[in-house]
Amino acid sequence: MKNEKNLRERIWRETSGHCIYCGHPVSLEEMEMDHIEPKSFGGGNNSANLVCSCHHCNAEKGGEPLEVHLLDWSEGKLRRYVNRVETLLDQGKISLDKADALLPLEKLASDEEDFQDEDFQKEYDTDIMSELEDVAGILIELLPKIYRICQRKRRKIMMN
Ligand SMILES: [Zn+2]
Numbered sequence: 001m002k003n004e005k006n007l008r009e010r011i012w013r014e015t016s017g018h019c020i021y022c023g024h025p026v027s028l029e030e031m032e033m034d035h036i037e038p039k040s041f042g043g044g045n046n047s048a049n050l051v052c053s054c055h056h057c058n059a060e061k062g063g064e065p066l067e068v069h070l071l072d073w074s075e076g077k078l079r080r081y082v083n084r085v086e087t088l089l090d091q092g093k094i095s096l097d098k099a100d101a102l103l104p105l106e107k108l109a110s111d112e113e114d115f116q117d118e119d120f121q122k123e124y125d126t127d128i129m130s131e132l133e134d135v136a137g138i139l140i141e142l143l144p145k146i147y148r149i150c151q152r153k154r155r156k157i158m159m160n
Pocket of ligand 1: 055
């Protein structure tokens with residue numbers, strides 16, 4: 001019982017009493033310990049998998065895996081959350097394991113990675129090539145002019 005109270009307090013202190021998900025302050029009494037990886041997905045009761053949450057965010061997340069839940073968030077909320085987690089990690093308040101669990105961003109992309117990569121790569125390469133074509137086209141036009149300007153400058157220098 002005492003251990004559980006200590007754990008609760010430790011989790012609460014990690015975020016200085018703020019909900020990890022929305023950043024709002026919560027008292028130790030109101031705090032809900034959220035399982036980052038839901039128990040139904042094999043998440044444990046250890047401190048690395050527990051995080052300080054307000055009631056609203058914990059209820060909203062429900063039993064969803066975090067990487068699925070994060071997809072529902074606005075870009076602004078997601079950006080603030082990522083900054084919050086990074087700051088806590090930088091300050092040494094949360095472990096790297098916990099920060100990793102809180103930012104499962106690579107899982108978001110992993111399903112479509114192969115398809116996306118290939119497609120994106122093709123598009124990217126095509127863009128780069130068409131830019132190079134444009135530059136080369138301009139250079140073809142300009143090189144004779146640049147060459148003539150250089151000749152003129154050189155002659156002028158020699159005459160002075
Ligand atoms: Zn919250």
